[in-house]
Amino acid sequence: MPSVCFYFQVHQPMRLRHYTVFDSGHDYFDAHKNASICKKVAQKCYLPANRLLLEQIRQYEGRFKIAYSITGTLLEQFEAYCPEVMSTFDALARTGCVEFLGETYYHSLSFLYSREEFLDQVNKHTQAIKYFFNQTPKVFRNTELIYNNDLAALIESTGQFDAILSEGADHVLGYRSPNFVYRPQGCDTLKLLLKNYSLSDDIAFRFSNRHWSQWPLTAEKFSHWVNDANGMGHVINLFMDYETFGEHQWADTGIFDFLKHLPEQVLQHPDNSFKTPSEVVAEYPVMDSVDIPHLISWADTERDLSAWLGNAMQSNALHETYRVEKLIKSLNDQDILNDWRKLQTSDHFYYMCTKYFADGDVHKYFNPYDSPYDSYINFMNIMDNLRQRCVEKSGTASTLDIVEVPAKDKVKVSQVEPVSDQTC
Amino acid sequence: MLGWEFPPFISGGLGTACYGLTRAMDSLGLRVSFVLPKVVSGQYASHVKLLTPGTSKRNMSSYTMQELKNVMFHSIASTLQPYTLPEDYELSEEHSEFIREHFGQSLPVSDEPCNGMHYGQDMYSEVHRYAAVAVSLAFDESFDLIHAHDWMTYPAGIATAAATGKPLVVHVHSTEFDRSGEHVNQMIYDIERAGMERADKIIAVSHYTRNIIISRYGIPGDKVEVVYNGVESNGSWSLMTTGIDSDEKIVLFLGRITMQKGPEYFLRAAKKVLEVMDNVKFVMAGSGDMMNRTINMAAELGIGNKVLFTGFLRGDDVRQIYEMADLYVMPSVSEPFGIAPLEAMNHDVPVIISKQSGVSEVLTHALKVDFWDVDEIANKIVAVLKYPPLQLTLRNHGNFEVRKLRWIDSARKCASIYEDVLMAVC
Structure with a gap:
C-alpha cells in the first residue's frame, strides 16, 4: 500500500560578482555568470526532466504525480534567462498532477534570525506561486529542510498550510519509520512528512557510484525496495534536489532512463501509488507525534546547521546581514530591500563552509569560489557597501559600523627597530 | 648528502629545509654524511660539537652535532654562498681570508654584489673545488647513495657518482627560472640540466617545480618525484x-x-x-x-x-x-x-x-x-x-x-625514493 511521494527542490542562488573593498557600485550580482549557469542547468536538467515527467504524467493519466518547490530567486532567473523553462513548468502545473510547495522566496535562513522577515518571504513566495502556476501552496518546506518544533508552530499559526516537510533523521526518529505521517510536537492540525533519506539518497547520491554494492540501480530494483515497505508504511517520501537529474547525476549515468521506467515499475504492484504531499496528508492518519526541539536539516551526515553556521565567518556574515534589517526596512527603498534579500540566500553562507574544504567534496563542487575565505571576503565587502548605502540614504550617523575605526591620533611606532638603511 | 647551507648559517629556505630533512632522517635512523662548503670557524663551535676537527684532509673538517646522532658533517673550505646578502659579503671576506691562509692565494674581495648575480665571487671555480674535495672524501666514506641539494652541489654529485658508481638523487629546491625569471644564467642552467639528466631520480619540492623541471629542462616526468617540505613545530x-x-x-x-x-x-x-x-x-x-x-x-x-x-x-x-x-x-x-x-x-x-x-x-x-x-x-x-x-x-x-606538514613525512618519502633507486640499480 505504500504511496511514493516525490518532491523536487528547484533552486539556484543569485551569485555575486567579484567585489573588492575598492568597488563602490551597487551591482552586486554577476548577471553573466547567473545567466550562463541557469541556461546550462536548463539544458542539462530542467528542460529534459520537465519534458520527461510531463510525458509520464500524460501517459499514466493521473496515476503518476510529483511535487516541486521552486525558489523565487530561480523563478526570477527563469523569467530573465530561460523563459522556455517557465513554459514547461506551466504545462506541468496544468496537468493537475503536480503540486507546488511553499518556502521562503529567497531560500534564506531567515527563520533563524527574524520571524518577521521569514513570514514576509513565505508570503512573497506564496504570491509568486499563485501568480505563475495558479496554485496556493498548502505544504511548507523550509530552506534545506531546516526544522524544529518552533518552526512547525509558527507555520501552523499562519493558518495557510496543512503540512510541513523535514528530514527523517535517525537521531529524531529512533526506532520509528519515516514512512508514516506524523504530527509535530505541540501542533494541533499541522502534519509532518519526513524524508526517507535512505531511498532518496540511493537516487540522489549513490545512483552513479560504481563502488556501491547495489550499482547499477535499475527502476525494477528500486520498485522492489518500494514494495518491501508494503505493510510497514503508508508513504515513501523521496525528497531531493531536482538537479539530481542531469546535473548531479549526468545523463550518461542513465538517470533519465531510470526516471522514465520508475512509474511503470512502481505501478506494476497493485497496492502501490504515487501521491502529492497534500494527497498524502489528506489520506493517511497521523501515527505519532515527533518532538524535535533542536534544529535539524537535510545537509551532510551531521543533519544539522554546521554547513551554514559552522565557523566564525559564517556566523559573523549572517549576524551582519540581519543586523541591518531594521535600518533597511525603515528606508522604504525597494532596490536596497531586494539586494538585501538576495544576499540572504543560504548558498552565500554555504560557500563559506570550511568543514570538508580540504577534502574537495560536494561543498567544493558547487562552490563558485576558490575558497571559503574568498567567498566571505566578497560577501562582507558587499554587505559593507550595502550598509553604507543605507546609512547615506537614512542620513543617520552610523551606529552599525561593521569595522571599528581606531583613533587616528594614537599612531604608535612599532617595536621593530629599523636597521639603518631607512631613507624614507 | 651534498648541501651548502645548514644552521646556524642560513640565509634562505634551503638551510632550513636541509636541517629539517636531515633531522627527520636522523630520527628514522638513516645514516647521513653531510658535506658542506662552509668554513669551520670558532663562530659556530658553540652550536656544533666538533669531533674530529681538521682530520684526514688538509682543507676539510668533520664533526657531528649533538642532537643528530646519525649525521656526520664534513665541511670544505669554500666561499660558496647560495644568496648574496650584505651579511654574506662580510662572511665572504672572512672566507677569502681563510682561503688565503689555506691556499696561499689571494681572492678579490668586492663590496658590490657581483653584477646583480646571486652568488659569491668566482663561484664556478668554487663549485668545482667543492666537487673535487667531495670526490676525494667519497673514497674514505661508505655510503649507498648520493643526495645533492641544488645546482651548486650537482657537479660534486655527478663527479662522486662517476667515481664511485653510486646512484645519484638530486633535490631541486629552486631553479634558475625562479631566481632570475627569463634572464637565466646559461652556465647555471647547464649545470642544473646536467645534474638532472645524470640523476637517477629527481626530487622536486612541489608540482610547480616539477612542471618547470619537465617543461624547461626537458626531463621525463617519471623521473621526477614531489616531496613537500615540512615545518618544525614550535610548541607553545x-x-x-x-x-x-x-x-x-x-x-x-x-x-x-x-x-x-x-x-x-x-x-x-x-x-x-x-x-x-x-x-x-x-x-x-x-x-x-x-x-x-x-x-x-x-x-x-x-x-x-x-x-x-x-x-x-x-x-x-x-x-x-x-x-x-x-x-x-x-x-x-x-x-x-x-x-x-x-x-x-x-x-x-x-x-x-x-x-x-x-x-x-x-x-x-x-x-x-x-x-x-x-x-x-x-x-x-x-x-x-x-x-x-x-x-x-x-x-x-x-x-x-x-601541524600536519611534518619533516618526518618528507624524510620517509625520501627514504622510499632511495629504496626505489637502489632497487633499480641492483
Whole structure:
C-alpha cells in the first residue's frame, strides 16, 4: 500500500560578482555568470526532466504525480534567462498532477534570525506561486529542510498550510519509520512528512557510484525496495534536489532512463501509488507525534546547521546581514530591500563552509569560489557597501559600523627597530 | 648528502629545509654524511660539537652535532654562498681570508654584489673545488647513495657518482627560472640540466617545480618525484604574550628583498591598502639586491612613513616579528616551495600567498593571489585587517593544518625514493 511521494527542490542562488573593498557600485550580482549557469542547468536538467515527467504524467493519466518547490530567486532567473523553462513548468502545473510547495522566496535562513522577515518571504513566495502556476501552496518546506518544533508552530499559526516537510533523521526518529505521517510536537492540525533519506539518497547520491554494492540501480530494483515497505508504511517520501537529474547525476549515468521506467515499475504492484504531499496528508492518519526541539536539516551526515553556521565567518556574515534589517526596512527603498534579500540566500553562507574544504567534496563542487575565505571576503565587502548605502540614504550617523575605526591620533611606532638603511 | 647551507648559517629556505630533512632522517635512523662548503670557524663551535676537527684532509673538517646522532658533517673550505646578502659579503671576506691562509692565494674581495648575480665571487671555480674535495672524501666514506641539494652541489654529485658508481638523487629546491625569471644564467642552467639528466631520480619540492623541471629542462616526468617540505613545530610560542598594545595593524613581508620574492608588488598593494585604511604599518624583514630600490620605491609611492625595513632577521628576532604581525604576505613571482608561510602559520599569523608557489599546493587555509594582481592582494589585506572573524578562522584552521606538514613525512618519502633507486640499480 505504500504511496511514493516525490518532491523536487528547484533552486539556484543569485551569485555575486567579484567585489573588492575598492568597488563602490551597487551591482552586486554577476548577471553573466547567473545567466550562463541557469541556461546550462536548463539544458542539462530542467528542460529534459520537465519534458520527461510531463510525458509520464500524460501517459499514466493521473496515476503518476510529483511535487516541486521552486525558489523565487530561480523563478526570477527563469523569467530573465530561460523563459522556455517557465513554459514547461506551466504545462506541468496544468496537468493537475503536480503540486507546488511553499518556502521562503529567497531560500534564506531567515527563520533563524527574524520571524518577521521569514513570514514576509513565505508570503512573497506564496504570491509568486499563485501568480505563475495558479496554485496556493498548502505544504511548507523550509530552506534545506531546516526544522524544529518552533518552526512547525509558527507555520501552523499562519493558518495557510496543512503540512510541513523535514528530514527523517535517525537521531529524531529512533526506532520509528519515516514512512508514516506524523504530527509535530505541540501542533494541533499541522502534519509532518519526513524524508526517507535512505531511498532518496540511493537516487540522489549513490545512483552513479560504481563502488556501491547495489550499482547499477535499475527502476525494477528500486520498485522492489518500494514494495518491501508494503505493510510497514503508508508513504515513501523521496525528497531531493531536482538537479539530481542531469546535473548531479549526468545523463550518461542513465538517470533519465531510470526516471522514465520508475512509474511503470512502481505501478506494476497493485497496492502501490504515487501521491502529492497534500494527497498524502489528506489520506493517511497521523501515527505519532515527533518532538524535535533542536534544529535539524537535510545537509551532510551531521543533519544539522554546521554547513551554514559552522565557523566564525559564517556566523559573523549572517549576524551582519540581519543586523541591518531594521535600518533597511525603515528606508522604504525597494532596490536596497531586494539586494538585501538576495544576499540572504543560504548558498552565500554555504560557500563559506570550511568543514570538508580540504577534502574537495560536494561543498567544493558547487562552490563558485576558490575558497571559503574568498567567498566571505566578497560577501562582507558587499554587505559593507550595502550598509553604507543605507546609512547615506537614512542620513543617520552610523551606529552599525561593521569595522571599528581606531583613533587616528594614537599612531604608535612599532617595536621593530629599523636597521639603518631607512631613507624614507 | 651534498648541501651548502645548514644552521646556524642560513640565509634562505634551503638551510632550513636541509636541517629539517636531515633531522627527520636522523630520527628514522638513516645514516647521513653531510658535506658542506662552509668554513669551520670558532663562530659556530658553540652550536656544533666538533669531533674530529681538521682530520684526514688538509682543507676539510668533520664533526657531528649533538642532537643528530646519525649525521656526520664534513665541511670544505669554500666561499660558496647560495644568496648574496650584505651579511654574506662580510662572511665572504672572512672566507677569502681563510682561503688565503689555506691556499696561499689571494681572492678579490668586492663590496658590490657581483653584477646583480646571486652568488659569491668566482663561484664556478668554487663549485668545482667543492666537487673535487667531495670526490676525494667519497673514497674514505661508505655510503649507498648520493643526495645533492641544488645546482651548486650537482657537479660534486655527478663527479662522486662517476667515481664511485653510486646512484645519484638530486633535490631541486629552486631553479634558475625562479631566481632570475627569463634572464637565466646559461652556465647555471647547464649545470642544473646536467645534474638532472645524470640523476637517477629527481626530487622536486612541489608540482610547480616539477612542471618547470619537465617543461624547461626537458626531463621525463617519471623521473621526477614531489616531496613537500615540512615545518618544525614550535610548541607553545603562540601562548606567549607579545606585550604589544597598539591599535596599529602590522602586515609583514619576510624574505630576501629580491626580484623573485616580489617586494614591489607588496609595496604597490600597501599603497592601495593605505588608500582605504590608515592604521596599518608594513614591515619588510629581510635584505637583498633590491633593498635600496625597494626603499626608494616606498618613498616614491609616498608611503615611506608606513613601511619599515628591519634588515635581515635571525632566530629570536624572527619569532618576535611573527608575534607582532597581523598578517604575512608572500607575493613571490616564482616560489618553488616557500617555508616561511608555514612558519608564519605556526606562529598563528594568517597568510596571503602567491599562487605561483609550491606551498600553495599544500595549504588550503591560506588566502591565495596571483602575484601581479595588486588590487586583489590589497583587497585581501584589507579584508583580513577589517574582518576579525576571517583572521580567526584562518588562524584556527591554519594552525591545525600546518601541524600536519611534518619533516618526518618528507624524510620517509625520501627514504622510499632511495629504496626505489637502489632497487633499480641492483
